Structure formats: C-alpha cells, structure tokens
Amino acid sequence: MTGAAEATSVDPATSVDPVIPVTPVIPVTPVAPVEGPAGTAGLSDSGGGSSRSPGRPVQEIVFPTREQYLSVVQGYRDDGFEMCIDLCGVDYLTHFNRHLPDGVPPERFEVVVNLLSLSTARRVRLRVQLPESHLEVASIFDVYPGVEAMEREAFDMFGIIFAGHPDLTRILMPEDWEGHPLRKDYGVGRVPVQFKGAPGPR
Amino acid sequence: MTDPTSNTPEDGVDGTDGTDAPALPATERGAGTPNDTTFRASAHEAESSGHPDTPQSPPISRDQYLKVGPDGEPIGLSAETFEGHQELTRRSTTDPGELRREVGAVLRLPEGVVIDPANIDVEQSDDNTMIINMGPQHPSTHGVLRLMFELDGETVLRTKPVIGYLHTGMEKTAEELTYVQGSTNVTRMDYLSPLHNELVLSLAVEALLGIELPARADWIRMLMTELNRVSSHLMWMATNGMDLGSTSMMIYGFREREMVLAFFEKTTGLRMNHNFIRPGGTAADLPDGWEDDVTIICDTVLPRTDEYDELLTGQPLFRQRTESIGRLSAEEALALSLTGPILRSTGVPWDLRRSMPYLHYDQVDFDVIVGTYGDNFDRYSVRLNEIRESIRIIRQIVEKMPAGDYRVQDKKVTPPPRARIDESMEALIHHFKVFTEGFKVPEGEVYVAIESPRGELGCYLVSDGSSKPYRMHIRGPSFVNLQALPVMMRGGLLADAVSVCSSVDPVMGEVDR
Numbered sequence: 001m002t003g004a005a006e007a008t009s010v011d012p013a014t015s016v017d018p019v020i021p022v023t024p025v026i027p028v029t030p031v032a033p034v035e036g037p038a039g040t041a042g043l044s045d046s047g048g049g050s051s052r053s054p055g056r057p058v059q060e061i062v063f064p065t066r067e068q069y070l071s072v073v074q075g076y077r078d079d080g081f082e083m084c085i086d087l088c089g090v091d092y093l094t095h096f097n098r099h100l101p102d103g104v105p106p107e108r109f110e111v112v113v114n115l116l117s118l119s120t121a122r123r124v125r126l127r128v129q130l131p132e133s134h135l136e137v138a139s140i141f142d143v144y145p146g147v148e149a150m151e152r153e154a155f156d157m158f159g160i161i162f163a164g165h166p167d168l169t170r171i172l173m174p175e176d177w178e179g180h181p182l183r184k185d186y187g188v189g190r191v192p193v194q195f196k197g198a199p200g201p202r
Numbered sequence: 203m204t205d206p207t208s209n210t211p212e213d214g215v216d217g218t219d220g221t222d223a224p225a226l227p228a229t230e231r232g233a234g235t236p237n238d239t240t241f242r243a244s245a246h247e248a249e250s251s252g253h254p255d256t257p258q259s260p261p262i263s264r265d266q267y268l269k270v271g272p273d274g275e276p277i278g279l280s281a282e283t284f285e286g287h288q289e290l291t292r293r294s295t296t297d298p299g300e301l302r303r304e305v306g307a308v309l310r311l312p313e314g315v316v317i318d319p320a321n322i323d324v325e326q327s328d329d330n331t332m333i334i335n336m337g338p339q340h341p342s343t344h345g346v347l348r349l350m351f352e353l354d355g356e357t358v359l360r361t362k363p364v365i366g367y368l369h370t371g372m373e374k375t376a377e378e379l380t381y382v383q384g385s386t387n388v389t390r391m392d393y394l395s396p397l398h399n400e401l402v403l404s405l406a407v408e409a410l411l412g413i414e415l416p417a418r419a420d421w422i423r424m425l426m427t428e429l430n431r432v433s434s435h436l437m438w439m440a441t442n443g444m445d446l447g448s449t450s451m452m453i454y455g456f457r458e459r460e461m462v463l464a465f466f467e468k469t470t471g472l473r474m475n476h477n478f479i480r481p482g483g484t485a486a487d488l489p490d491g492w493e494d495d496v497t498i499i500c501d502t503v504l505p506r507t508d509e510y511d512e513l514l515t516g517q518p519l520f521r522q523r524t525e526s527i528g529r530l531s532a533e534e535a536l537a538l539s540l541t542g543p544i545l546r547s548t549g550v551p552w553d554l555r556r557s558m559p560y561l562h563y564d565q566v567d568f569d570v571i572v573g574t575y576g577d578n579f580d581r582y583s584v585r586l587n588e589i590r591e592s593i594r595i596i597r598q599i600v601e602k603m604p605a606g607d608y609r610v611q612d613k614k615v616t617p618p619p620r621a622r623i624d625e626s627m628e629a630l631i632h633h634f635k636v637f638t639e640g641f642k643v644p645e646g647e648v649y650v651a652i653e654s655p656r657g658e659l660g661c662y663l664v665s666d667g668s669s670k671p672y673r674m675h676i677r678g679p680s681f682v683n684l685q686a687l688p689v690m691m692r693g694g695l696l697a698d699a700v701s702v703c704s705s706v707d708p709v710m711g712e713v714d715r
Contacts (some may be wrong), residue, residue: 059649082536086649086660086677090530099645112662113679118536118550121557122514125649146539149685157373172366172714181374182673188378 008190063104069111069128070138076115076124084144085123085149086114090160093184107131110184111160113140113147130160139165157182206324220445247566265335331359334696338367342445342700345710349687349703361688365681368714376674380640381407383479384479384671388661389475393675396436397423397430398477398654399712403674405560406639406650407481408664410643413615418606419483420561425496425599426469426478427652428592432463433501434655435585435592438707439510442582445704446523451513458503461522465495482616483609493600500593507589514582524578528702531576538685544706547573547580554653566598578705585707588655614641656707678712 064072071163073084090110092098100106113123129139139162140147151162152171159180162168170177177184292665300680337348346367352360376387388403389396408415440455463473467490470476476484489495514520530540532548545552553570555563571587573580617636622629645667651660657679664673683706690702 003276022511071593081537084542084652085539086662086675088662088675088677090673090675095672096662098666112675114660114662118552118557121651138270146682146685149681153681170366172369173550174366181371186374188374 060122062124062126064126064128066128066130066137069126070140070143072113072126073113073140073143075127077129079117079144080114080119081117081124083116083118084113084140084147085116086112087140087147088112089154089155089159089160089182091184104129109135109158109160111137111154125187135159136161136163138163139168141165142175156180159183230498235664239307243270243616260343262318263397267376269685293643305585306499336699338364342703343503343712344441344708347684347703347708347710349699351691351696351699353696356698358691358694358699361691361699363684363687364711365684365710366708370714372715373674373676376671378670380669381671382640384674386475386477388674388676389477390711391678391715392654392659392680392708392709393474395427395430395434395655396475397426397479398652398659399676400477401427401653402676403660404479404481405652406661409648409650410646410663410665411433411481412639412644413482415483415610415612416442416607417562418682419605419610421599421603422484422608423479424561424563424566425486425488425603426466426484427594428599429465429496429499432499432591432596433459433466435589436462436503438585438655439589442707445700446474446520448514448520451510454506454510455512458506461499461502465492465499468495475558480609483607483614487608489505493603496596496600500597504590504593505571507586510586515586521579523698523701524582524705525573527578527694527698528581528705530576530686530690533578534689534711535686538689539682540657540686542655542679542683543581543584544576544657546571546685547584548576549574554651554658558651560652565602566595568592568595578701583703607608642667642669643671648695651677652662654679654684656709656712659684676712676715678715679714680706680708680710681713684713 004087006155036040062072063146088111088161090107090112093108096106096108098106100116109130110133111126111130113126113127113128117123123132130193135158137160139151141164142160143150152168154160155162155168156170157172157180169175173181205462286389334351334353335348336342338346340349340675348364348367350362350364351358369500372387372391374382379387383406385400388399391399402599404423436455436459440452440459443449443451443455466476467473469492470485471476476485530544530548531548532545535545535548535550549572549580551572554560555568556570569592571584571591573584612634615636617633618626618629623633643665645665647662647664649660649662651658653659658677661675661677662673662675663671664678666672686706687703690706691699694702
C-alpha cells in the first residue's frame, strides 16, 4: 500500500473542489462511517456513549502509520478538507491498552489531527501512533501552514519531532526548559503546605 | 486555493535586498590580519577592537579572545565566562540550521516562507532594518503578548508573536481534576467568554457519557453563551476603540458590558469565571424575572449599537485607521486555520452555529455576518453586527425557553438538590461522593467544537474510564488566530500594528493556557 495514490480514495462522492461555499453551509446529516484511506485502519465514533443525539455528527477516525501520515493528510487536503483545525499530542503511558481497531499496534504517543471540510461540513480525525524510541513524524506544515503553532506546542509539551517544520522550538515553555510537561512521567510539582511539625516535602 | 508558500525568500526581506552591493563572501571579508576589525563576532567585540590598548581598558588583549589559524586567519573566538569555557565559531562558518533558526525563525517570515540558508547574507542582513519589541507589557497587546517586529523605517517587514508568558499548564492541571472540577479550570482560559469554555468541556464530557440533557438546560446554555458573546464583543468594541484613540467608545463598551455581567452575577453568583455550565446541565436555574432582565439588556444594547455605528463607522479618522489595514484573503485565512470573525471577514460564511449546529441553534433564526475585504474594518463590522444577531437570538430564546429541569436527572452525574441534604443521609453521602470522587466517564475520546466569540473553540477529551480526564486539549481560537499577525502586518506601518493586533482579538489566557 503506497500512500499517495491510495490516500485519495476516501469517498469519491464527496470529493469536491476546495471552493469556498458562497451560501451558508447547511448542516450535516450524520455521514455514514467510511473506511479510511486504503491501508489505514478506519474507525467511526469511538467516543464511548451508546445513545447519541441526532444532531451530533458521527466522528470519523483514521489511523495512518507514520509513513502514510503525510500522504494521507495530503489526500484529505485534495479531497476538500480545507482546514487543519487542530493538532495535539497524547501520551498513553499509563493507558496503553486503549481501544484501537485491529491492525493498529498501540504505541506510547499519538499525534491527533482534526481536519475540517467547510464545503461538506465534515470532520475527520487522524491518529498517528508513535513509539517512544522514535518520536518523529513528518510535519504537515507544507500542506496546512496553520499547524505551525500547533506542532510547536506538541513538540513543546511532548517532545514529538516534526520533521520539516521550519522552526521547531518551544512555544509556551521557556526556551531553556528541561523536559516536556504534558508527558505522563513528568512530575507534577507540589508546594508543601507548611504546618508546625509537619513532615518535610514529599 | 493559492499556495501560501509561494512568496520567494527574497520577498521576505524586501527592502534590504538590492539596496546594498552584494556583500563579499564572509570568508573574504574576514581575510586579512587578525587585527582586522571586519571580524564581527559581536558588536561588543568589534567595538573594543576599535580602541585597542587604551590605558583604561588594557588587561585583556584581543589575541586572548581570538584563535588564529595557521594561515593567520581568525578561526573563532574563545573566552572564559563564569560558566566555563565558551567557544564561538565565526559567523561565516555558522551551521546553516543555526542560521535559519536565527534569521528565519526568530522573526517569523510571513506566509510561512521557508528560507534558504544560502540566501542569508550574514554580514548585511540586519544593517538596514531594525528589530523592535512590543510587549509583553505593552498596553495594546491585550495581555502579555510580545511582538517582535523587523522594521524598515516605519514599515513592518516581519513579525513574530512570542507567547507563553501566561502559560500556567492548565491542560496538565485538568488531568489532576475530576470532571466535576474541570469547568472551574477551563473557565479561566478565555476569561472574556468563560461560559463558552465551560460549554465546550461539558459537551465533550456529555458526549463521552452519552447522556441527553433536558431541553431547558440546552436553552439556558444558549441564552448564557449568547449573552456572553454580546459581552465579549462589547469588550472588544471598547478595547478596539481605545487602541484607536476613541476613549468614549471604551467607556461605552464597558458600560453596556456591565449590564450583561450584572445579569451573570445574578444568575451564576460571579461576574466572571462562573463555573455555571457543568457536565450534566447548569449549576442553577435562571433567577425569577430573568425574562425582564434579559429583555432590558436587549432593549438597551441594541439601540446602543446604533450609537456606536454613528460614533465610529462614518468617522473619517476611524475609517482611515481600519480600512484596508491588515488585509487577509480567504485562502490565507483557510490555510492558517483561522476561524471566527477573522475568517468571516474574508467572506467565508463559516459559523459553527449554522454550519454544524450544536445545542438548538438549528431552531433559531439568525444571519451569519460576512465581510468582503478581510481588513480591520470588516472585522469591526462583523463583530458589531454579530452583537445585533446575538440579541436577535436572545430574543427568540426568551420566547422559546421551555419549562423543565435544568440538569439531567442522572444520579451518577448530578448531585442531589441542596434541600435534600438536610433530611437525607443518603443524599449527603451522594453529594459528598459526587464532589470528592466525581463520576466515572466511559473510555473513549471525542472532539467537540463550538463557536466562541473568537472562533472555533474545540475540546479534545480522552478518557481512560476514571473520574479524571486522561487528556484534555483545548483548541483555543486565539492561539491559532495569532498566526495571522505576521501576514496581516506585513507591509503596514508600525502605528497600524496596534490596530491589527486589536482586530484579531486575542485573549492571552486562552493562547497560553
């Protein structure tokens, strides 16, 4: 499964030119869960609840591998997902055995990307598994320049390297900060409350 | 869609290139005797070498700093600092990655141009431009935002927003708080629209819980968030007016916002940081006589927007400072993931209330305001008219507000009523359990987004089945929208930077989280 050619096969019916709609977009009947691009595992709506209100759109989730990631994102971009609305990291150190579809080996880190199509009012979420030993993934800055700050934030908070990012530096923490605060093994500092005769700091 | 990276690197330093004769390669410039002063490792070094061996400052000769190669050419500097030995390489041999970091990254190029290190003129690039900091304490940056400008005269070439001064690790804190406590945390992010923050977290938690709220709870939420949109936009009108020199607008905006805040105080107990919208509903029902209060707010604010219109819209000074300033195209806005009034001002009719409705926004009638040119004036018009549309929505909510419960009657999520605690031991235990342990949320992950006054406010929530979020990520619209500053300011005047920054309406509490 080579990525670039296959990645465009999301749903030909909905692939439209990324033209800005001139009339307000009418919502959204919940779309049928679609398979992800070939070679990636697809999943629909893993959000736990059983009963859903009808107005709540179904969430499409796709699990590309690190190698497929960039071409899958490019494919979605060509399919009319004009905007990368969000990108963040998750550290699954203490929740390693989460629910994932078959064929997606769980890894410690995930990069979660939310794409948005304005023309069809659809969202899709990409979850990329990254092992701790090789915490690097391609930057999608060239596809969506708007992820510049978001990728920096994920780097700052988790230490995920986005190869090809123009300026992968810390964004929220001071430049000389050590460690990546949102990792689960990053100690949460506590200020000991001082009482007379209290034991020392924990 | 146009490629936002189409600008060439030469554009990025427009105004500096071409005005100088091409600089000699640095190796040639550095050639000569070790005493040649063209070797500029630092300004200080170059200056001190200009006055060698004056009696007042003798003891360290320049040779002690300079390491000279076998050909008599300086190969670098070495100096002892209080931190130990320090070796500086000469500028011309600086690693390209380092150069790119210094030149291209420290000051962000607009439109995300990736610069080629080969094009960086290490000797000349900074000579004709000036770098100026605005902030982090500048009053016009609306909080602790620092802007680094590269100026050519008064023209802004490149801008870099530097953020993080207000970072308090709220996403990390959220992992230590239960879902019940969570809204006290998120309400402090965007402190000008706290109810939207509470709403997005509550919607995410409820999506994972799979619970359905009573209709009244949803309508109360709509009422409160729309009022909050009015107060937030009024606050923006006020600060924007102040930034442009209209002090009376500042007073007016705060005056009307005060009415909304007074209603919030009556309803939630607090003027800001309400913790009113909670997973499972709201904290309380609306107070008696709320219809009258809300109607008075609508009847007052709506005619006042006409006064603002009169005060600002036709005023030549105001128009000169806003029209065609900070222009942005729709393609740029989409590429930079901008949302909210900034995106709508470029002509894209994207409003989550209309396009992907949540709560009961599909049952109210309102218009999505769009602009045409994407300049400051359009952003002003969009926000001013959104106040009117919000009031239109609020009037419909007052009419349509259903009777019923204001929170879900799910014993796992909802604490018992206060009166029951006095008479029932079980209710007391139940109350205690809900507020100490919280409730468990099924395993899963969800992304929920709503339209805040600043754009798409999203919440990505991961639950591991416990009573605390495993990961809570807030997609703050201000955080993303700040990326538009370098594009909007490029080529404009420094004086307009204040106006542009104000028109983005960043709230630093949400940017830094």
